[in-house]
Amino acid sequence: MHLGRCGLPRRRLAPQGGRYDWIGREAIVEGWLSRQDWQAGGWEFEWSILAITGDTAAVGGTGVYRELGTFSNLWTVTLDQRGKCVMFRMWNNEISV
Numbered sequence: 876m877h878l879g880r881c882g883l884p885r886r887r888l889a890p891q892g893g894r895y896d897w898i899g900r901e902a903i904v905e906g907w908l909s910r911q912d913w914q915a916g917g918w919e920f921e922w923s924i925l926a927i928t929g930d931t932a933a934v935g936g937t938g939v940y941r942e943l944g945t946f947s948n949l950w951t952v953t954l955d956q957r958g959k960c961v962m963f964r965m966w967n968n969e970i971s972v
Contacts, residue, residue, distance in 0.1 A: 916941035922948070930954050938967075945970050 897906040922936030936948040946967045953962040 913940065913942045943969075
C-alpha cells in the first residue's frame, strides 16, 4: 500500500511526546517517510484492537526496531460515518526487554 493514498486523516496526526505535530495529508506522509532511515535496519510490529467505543478504537502494539529498540504503542483512531479516519493519535514509549 502506498502511504500517500491510504485513508490518513486530512487534519492532523499528533504522535505524542512533543516531537511531532503533523497537520494535513502532505505533512503526515512526509513525517512518516522521514522515518525510513531508522526503519531500514529491519523491524517487526504486532498489534491488537483493545477497545471500540462509538466511532473510536484503541489499538495497542509493540514495535521492535533493530536500530532503535522496542516500543510500546497506543493508537486512538476516530472514524467518520463513511469509515474515513478523521483523527489519529499515537503514543510511543521505549521499553526495556
